[in-house]
Amino acid sequence: MGDPDRWGVATDVGLGLGCAAAIAVQAAALAGSWGGTYWVFDCAVGVVVTLLALVRRRHRGWTAAVGLVVAAVAVLVADLAGLPHEPGPATALPLAVVVASAVGALPLRPAAAIATGGLAVVVAAMVSAGPTAVPVWNAVAWLVAVAAGAALRLLDARRRATAEQVRRDERLELARELHDVVAHHITGIVVQAQAAQLVSGGQPERARQSLAGIESAGSDALAAMRRLVGILRDSADAAPASAGPEQLAELVARFERQGVTVRLAVPDDDPGWPPEVTATVYRVVREALTNVARHAPGAGTVTVTVADRAGTVTVEVVDDGPAAPTRHPRRHGYGLVGMRERVEALGGTLAAVPRPGGGWSVSAVLPASTRERR
Structure with missing residues (x-):
């Protein structure tokens, strides 16, 4: 884009040269038609403006x-x-510049007042000059100035709206990241702590395993929070905040420490998905497992299936928890909403429904490539 100060100086130099040329041409024209020194007043007004x-x-x-x-x-x-x-033309040109500049930059009421003042000058020129060229070029200059000022206002409004949307998206993304990290890891800590309390008396070995799980989940939560803080600090060496499907095995292993068996099926080879697709796959699985831990304490087995078929990525998380009609209404958090927003933002669909006979199924369908949506 270049240096704004240098661009402003170049614009002013061009404006000054253009106005000087207009003043010189107008002086010569008036000297030839009116004679004498009639041109002096007109050119003096042009120089001032x-x-x-x-x-x-x-x-x-x-x-x-x-x-x-x-x-x-x-x-x-x-x-x-x-x-x-x-x-005259030597005055109308710089006058149009100051009017356009004010209309484009000032708040609405002062801008409207300046535009109205310009219209008043045009009307005064019409009354004074009558049917001559003077009111015509003044009217044209005023219209161009107001149109240019309005265009500048529109561009500025669009820039501000874009900046605000970016800030809003960043806040929403951060809220989702915080929820994903905190909900998943803290849920694991709570479940492990409850298990440790139940077995602490008669099964010390299982209690030690639960405490180890709590320590591991706490360490994972701290590491994830550090990644988020790294993003907020815009650190060049911050670790990535979003994990891909290659880390699903580690996620499943942590979840299995809670006593639930997980069957994981993922593509054997690197599917080459865009980062936003791999991150969304991971988050869908993580949130679904978190919901199983929260709302299906009786589940014994969870099946996680990730597949790539004909350019479409499918993710399905199914648990065998007991039938519970109140299970879905109790989900008032942001997890399911966040999952749906992430999936739909990539052009996919998400469904979370109870299974006949018990348990729930969370399934997402994503396009393997998001290039068409960019």
Whole structure:
């Protein structure tokens, strides 16, 4: 994009040269048609408004207001003194610049006031000059200035809306990451702690295993939180926050420490999915296992199947927990919502339904490539 200061200087230099050329041409034209020194007043007004246009960035509102006042006074003086009608082309050009700049940058009410002031100058020129070319070029300059200012406002509004959307998406992504990390690991800690309490008296070996599981889950939670903090700090060497399907075996192994058998089936070879697909697959499985731990304490076996068929990735997590009609309504957290949003953002679908005879099934279908959605 280049240096903004250098670009601004180049723009002002071009504006100054253009206005100087307009002033010179207008002076020559008036000297040839009116004769004498009639050109002096017209060119002096053009020079004043040009100087205002060159310093417009210091205070867009005041430079535009002063420029309009100068133009209005010039219309009145020219009419009373019998001078060439104002504002001439040498004044209309820089006046359009200061009006466009103010309309594009000021709040709505001051911008509307500047635009209305410009229209008043155009009307005054029409009344003073009558059916000549003067009001025509002033009307055209005003229309161009207002249109350019409105376009600048629209572009600025779009930039602000885009920036706000990016910030909103980042906050939502962070909320999802925090929920995924905390819900999964803390659930494992709670389940292991409950198991340790139950077996601490008569089965010390199992109690030690549960305590080891708590330690492992706590370490995993700390590592995940460090990854998130690394992202927030924009650290160049921060570990990736999202895991791919190659880490599903480790996830399953941690889950099995809670006493539930997990059957895992994944593609043998590297499927080559985009990072957002692999991350979403992992998160769907992690959230589904977390929900099993929370809401299906009687489940003995969970089947996790990840497959790639004809460019479509399917993820299915099925548990054999007992039938529980209230199991779904009790899920008031953000886990299922977050899973659905992630999957749908990639153009996929998600379903979480009870199975006939007991247990639940969570299934997601994703496109293996997201290039068409970019």
